[in-house]
Amino acid sequence: MKVLVVAEHLNGKLEDITFEMLGKAKELGTAEVALLGHNAKDLAAQLGKADSVIYMDSPELAEFNPDTYSKGLKAIVEARQPDIVLVGNTSMGMDLAAALSVDMGMPLVAYAIDVAADKVVSSLYGGKMNVESAVSTPFIASVLAGSFPADAGRGEGSPAVEEMAAPDFGSVKVRFKQLIEPEGGDVDITQQPILVSVGRGIQSEDNLPMAEELANKLGGAVSASRPIIDNKWLPKTRQVGKSGLKVKPKLYLTLGISGAPEHIEGMKDADLIIAVNTDLKAPIFDYAHYGTTVDLFDLVPALTEKL
Amino acid sequence: MNIIVLIKQVPDLVEELELDSSGKDLDREWLKYKVNEFDDHALEEALLLKEEHGGTVTAMALDGQDIDKALYAAAAKGADRVVKITGLEGNPSNHEAAKAFANAISGMDYQAVFTGVQSVEDRDGQLPVLVAHYLGIPHVSVVSGVKIEGDKAVVYKEYGGGMMAELEVDLPAVLGIQAARETPRYVPVARVRRAMRSTEMEEVSAGDVSGAAAGSEVARMFKPETGQGAEMLEGSAEEVADKIVSILKEKGIV
Numbered sequence: 001m002k003v004l005v006v007a008e009h010l011n012g013k014l015e016d017i018t019f020e021m022l023g024k025a026k027e028l029g030t031a032e033v034a035l036l037g038h039n040a041k042d043l044a045a046q047l048g049k050a051d052s053v054i055y056m057d058s059p060e061l062a063e064f065n066p067d068t069y070s071k072g073l074k075a076i077v078e079a080r081q082p083d084i085v086l087v088g089n090t091s092m093g094m095d096l097a098a099a100l101s102v103d104m105g106m107p108l109v110a111y112a113i114d115v116a117a118d119k120v121v122s123s124l125y126g127g128k129m130n131v132e133s134a135v136s137t138p139f140i141a142s143v144l145a146g147s148f149p150a151d152a153g154r155g156e157g158s159p160a161v162e163e164m165a166a167p168d169f170g171s172v173k174v175r176f177k178q179l180i181e182p183e184g185g186d187v188d189i190t191q192q193p194i195l196v197s198v199g200r201g202i203q204s205e206d207n208l209p210m211a212e213e214l215a216n217k218l219g220g221a222v223s224a225s226r227p228i229i230d231n232k233w234l235p236k237t238r239q240v241g242k243s244g245l246k247v248k249p250k251l252y253l254t255l256g257i258s259g260a261p262e263h264i265e266g267m268k269d270a271d272l273i274i275a276v277n278t279d280l281k282a283p284i285f286d287y288a289h290y291g292t293t294v295d296l297f298d299l300v301p302a303l304t305e306k307l
Numbered sequence: 308m309n310i311i312v313l314i315k316q317v318p319d320l321v322e323e324l325e326l327d328s329s330g331k332d333l334d335r336e337w338l339k340y341k342v343n344e345f346d347d348h349a350l351e352e353a354l355l356l357k358e359e360h361g362g363t364v365t366a367m368a369l370d371g372q373d374i375d376k377a378l379y380a381a382a383a384k385g386a387d388r389v390v391k392i393t394g395l396e397g398n399p400s401n402h403e404a405a406k407a408f409a410n411a412i413s414g415m416d417y418q419a420v421f422t423g424v425q426s427v428e429d430r431d432g433q434l435p436v437l438v439a440h441y442l443g444i445p446h447v448s449v450v451s452g453v454k455i456e457g458d459k460a461v462v463y464k465e466y467g468g469g470m471m472a473e474l475e476v477d478l479p480a481v482l483g484i485q486a487a488r489e490t491p492r493y494v495p496v497a498r499v500r501r502a503m504r505s506t507e508m509e510e511v512s513a514g515d516v517s518g519a520a521a522g523s524e525v526a527r528m529f530k531p532e533t534g535q536g537a538e539m540l541e542g543s544a545e546e547v548a549d550k551i552v553s554i555l556k557e558k559g560i561v
């Protein structure tokens with residue numbers, strides 16, 4: 001089984017998903033990593049677990065670009081004819097996997113949490129249902145972050161690095177302008193030992209002070225799921241999850257968060273997770289150590305008073 | 308600036324999900340549906356751009372569960388045209404859906420296609436990039452914030468850790484919208500009813516979607532193992548609060 005892992009890097013750093021997929025690829029067969037970039041060949045040194053690395057260099061690949069990266073990856077897949085292509089089900093991967101699927105006529109299974117030669121398991125419906133797809137090679141799986149241990153994909157070694165010339169990109173229709181770093185917020189939630197994290201269940205901005213008060217009593221800060229940030233009730237720097245921050249506090253207490261995979265990605269390594277959610281079937285309870293279905297509007301005042 | 312917004316009804320996850328007798332699909336008979344939340348953001352962003360730059364917004368969807376209501380709601384919010392694509396039976400794969408959309412869109416006068424970056428049912432891949440590749444036009448996924456500058460769009464693509472890339476895209480293009488600049492607007496039911504009377508529902512055939520199969524089949528669906536789940540704390544709010552306090556004390560957190 002020839003498995004091609006599409007490396008993901010940002011700001012000169014390989015993302016964890018690369019190692020997570022590489023570990024899985026080694027289990028499945030021979031693992032080759034596709035590394036696209038500009039002056040980024042050095043990154044190959046960190047891919048010790050790979051059997052080989054195929055490196056494509058071009059100024060057009062200096063930063064992630066949905067257009068040039070799709071074209072570059074297609075050229076690699078055409079040349080190497082892998083049985084399985086593993087791409088992250090990530091912001092970058094979403095712009096690659098479906099493109100490759102249509103252009104190469106290769107089946108794609110997304111949200112993969114497990115991959116074998118003949119089947120892929122996807123986590124769908126916000127983590128509430130797993131779906132097993134029967135597949136035959138060649139196929140593409142886009143892998144959810146956190147599905148496989150990254151450590152299994154890290155290790156010493158010096159895989160052969162083969163350079164492949166970039167294809168003619170033709171007329172390039174997407175241009176990278178700049179990378180925008182998050183603005184420094186009032187609180188750095190990655191440094192807080194205790195987080196009270198609020199989700200859509202908090203219902204209104206007017207209810208946030210309740211969570212703030214509880215966080216103060218506990219000696220921590222308030223973080224949140226994405227909808228709270230999208231509603232502009234809290235700044236982006238308070239967002240936990242896939243497009244927010246990864247946190248690992250001593251205590252992560254969730255109030256009205258359902259536990260969508262994109263949220264779980266950011267907090268599942270917390271030492272102690274306590275979830276408050278009125279829906280007993282909410283996926284957050286699969287990750288929490290303790291849970292309760294008591295209404296948060298009843299529990300929070302009671303808990304705050306007792307502390 | 309004419310923007311086409313693709314919308315989709317998806318199962319409301321607030322409801323309990325059950326399997327049908329085949330074990331390969333949800334029991335859809337009693338499912339409650341709602342518009343994919345990211346499609347709502349896509350529509351909002353399109354309406355904001357129309358307010359800034361003029362032009363039209365067309366809401367488009369595959370025929371299916373409660374879709375008329377969703378399309379009329381889009382009209383009530385400000386979409387100029389609503390288009391329903393007919394002729395795809397059952398639950399088409401996203402590849403087939405994307406091909407049908409591409410068939411319908413390719414004859415239209417448009418500068419951009421917006422749709423939600425993902426939905427809860429994207430087993431064979433997220434819709435925006437599939438549509439873009441069937442149309443042969445550029446795409447950017449996970450976009451929050453769009454500016455139009457002549458025949459180009461400047462978009463903000465989100466990565467992890469709050470990082471964003473600013474990208475410039477030649478139009479026409481497909482954008483997978485993560486979040487609109489504003490919270491999606493709400494319309495009261497009365498306005499939707501009015502839109503129902505005053506808006507013409509256009510119907511377009513899905514056309515040929517052969518060759519756009521997902522290439523894989525569902526073997527089974529199952530609820531994720533909850534073996535390692537949380538220890539549930541039972542009782543009244545007071546009792547649960549007491550239990551939490553003692554857990555926190557035991558762990559030395561308070």
Ligand SMILES: Cc1cc2nc3c(=O)[nH]c(=O)nc-3n(C[C@H](O)[C@H](O)[C@H](O)COP(=O)(O)OP(=O)(O)OC[C@H]3O[C@@H](n4cnc5c(N)ncnc54)[C@H](O)[C@@H]3O)c2cc1C
Pocket residue numbers: 198199200201202224225226227228239240241242243244245255256257258259260261262263266276277278279282294295296297424425449485
């Ligand atoms: C590319 C991408 C990136 C994303 N990145 C992130 C990210 O970084 N972080 C993130 O969080 N999300 C992210 N999301 C969004 C994610 O998919 C979910 O939409 C989001 O996490 C849901 O937030 P929520 O749990 O607060 O809301 P919901 O899913 O709506 O859950 C609300 C919960 O509150 C419970 N509830 C309601 N009332 C009460 C009450 N009175 N008491 C107790 N419980 C109550 C309900 O039972 C429900 O489970 C991303 C999505 C995409 C597509």
